[in-house]
Amino acid sequence: MMAGVVRSFDTELDVAEVAVPAIGRHEALVRVDYSGVCHTDLHAARGDWPVKPTPPFIPGHEGVGHVVEIGDAVTRVAVGDVVGNAWLWSACGECEYCETGRETLCPDQRNSGYSVDGSFGQYMVVDSRYCAVIPDGVEPAAAAPVLCAGVTVYKGLKMTDTKPGEWVLISGIGGLGHLAVQYAVAMGRRVAAIDIDDAKLALATKHGAEVVVNAAVEADPAARVQELTGGVHGALVTAVNGHAFPQAVGALRRGGTVVLVGLPPEQFPLDIFTTVLLGLTVRGSIVGTRKDMTEALDFFARGLISPTCSIRPLEDINAVFAEMQRGEIDGRVVLDMRA
Numbered sequence: 001m002m003a004g005v006v007r008s009f010d011t012e013l014d015v016a017e018v019a020v021p022a023i024g025r026h027e028a029l030v031r032v033d034y035s036g037v038c039h040t041d042l043h044a045a046r047g048d049w050p051v052k053p054t055p056p057f058i059p060g061h062e063g064v065g066h067v068v069e070i071g072d073a074v075t076r077v078a079v080g081d082v083v084g085n086a087w088l089w090s091a092c093g094e095c096e097y098c099e100t101g102r103e104t105l106c107p108d109q110r111n112s113g114y115s116v117d118g119s120f121g122q123y124m125v126v127d128s129r130y131c132a133v134i135p136d137g138v139e140p141a142a143a144a145p146v147l148c149a150g151v152t153v154y155k156g157l158k159m160t161d162t163k164p165g166e167w168v169l170i171s172g173i174g175g176l177g178h179l180a181v182q183y184a185v186a187m188g189r190r191v192a193a194i195d196i197d198d199a200k201l202a203l204a205t206k207h208g209a210e211v212v213v214n215a216a217v218e219a220d221p222a223a224r225v226q227e228l229t230g231g232v233h234g235a236l237v238t239a240v241n242g243h244a245f246p247q248a249v250g251a252l253r254r255g256g257t258v259v260l261v262g263l264p265p266e267q268f269p270l271d272i273f274t275t276v277l278l279g280l281t282v283r284g285s286i287v288g289t290r291k292d293m294t295e296a297l298d299f300f301a302r303g304l305i306s307p308t309c310s311i312r313p314l315e316d317i318n319a320v321f322a323e324m325q326r327g328e329i330d331g332r333v334v335l336d337m338r339a
Contacts (some may be wrong), residue, residue, distance in 0.1 A: 003058050004122030004317045009047030012318040013120075021125045023071035023115060027126045030083060032337040034061030035119035036144035036309070038175065039240060040087070042321050044114050048265070053114045061087045061112035062147040063119020066141045067339070074128040079335030082130040082140060085112040085119050087287045091130070097210060104286050120317065122337055128291025132293050135301035143305040145175065145332040146300050149289065151182035152261055154296040155288035157187060159259045164188030167232040171248045172207070172239025172262060173200040175332040178308055179290045180236055181207040183296075184226060192225050192232055194247060202306065203330065232256060242266035249280065257281040261265040278333060309334045
């Protein structure tokens with residue numbers, strides 16, 4: 001099969017022929033039709049996170065395709081089913097986090113495209129107990145971004161503890177942020193959006209944002225959000241820019257919650273006095289559980305979520321990474337793996 005392989009962290013992906021992977025008892029072999037390209041894939045390929053993958057490996061954790069073979073212990077999926085991989089490839093199922101529905105915190109989890117080969121290949125292996133089951137009748141290319149970007153922002157929005165009718169700020173209207181706006185609207189929240197690109201803010205408006213603020217133009221973006229909304233009840237930071245985090249905290253009203261899902265290389269200062277005085281909450285959120293995935297896909301299947309994506313061939317992956325690095329991608333790029 002053809003696949004995009006990371007041979008080392010200082011070279012481009014090698015699009016080359018590799019062996020079709022074998023499966024274990026609980027696993028399924030999937031012929032990949034489409035795979036979304038996430039910013040995490042770029043981090044994986046560059047090896048710039050503290051915990052690094054081990055080359056050679058195949059990135060990708062937004063893959064959608066058809067099951068072509070199953071292991072002898074598989075009961076959840078069958079040959080012919082449409083399934084997807086996800087960042088959470090598997091977890092131990094026995095630790096305190098797995099037992100309490102927090103499997104994304106499992107210390108023994110395995111991750112697609114990082115510690116397990118992912119979906120930048122014509123075939124991938126999934127753990128049948130953890131793979132996403134794609135609803136009938138949906139567009140598979142559009143479903144791909146939901147498997148990471150969608151479920152990540154959906155879970156993050158739940159973590160803001162906001163209620164229908166309350167304001168939520170989405171910071172960064174990229175692959176995650178444009179879906180976050182849609183999920184927030186579908187969940188009944190009022191949306192404010194911050195970005196540094198007018199075209200991306202226009203995309204946020206298209207998807208239902210009532211307030212948009214260009215952080216590159218406004219001297220104090222947080223104050224502008226405060227002025228227009230009275231302060232947001234919750235904020236979700238998808239941006240990979242360190243300036244976005246204190247802006248989101250500054251946009252909160254008293255008792256508000258900011259949830260961090262973007263992973264910039266730099267740290268940000270947190271004003272402890274203000275955090276205590278105003279009763280603010282700052283928390284991290286990492287992707288979503290299998291239950292979150294089912295819920296996120298249900299929003300999509302009901303037509304409430306419409307990912308903005310462009311289709312590219314696998315051979316373009318290095319160009320896609322370069323465009324991603326420069327912030328030139330609107331929405332999500334999805335690789336067509338069927339050729």
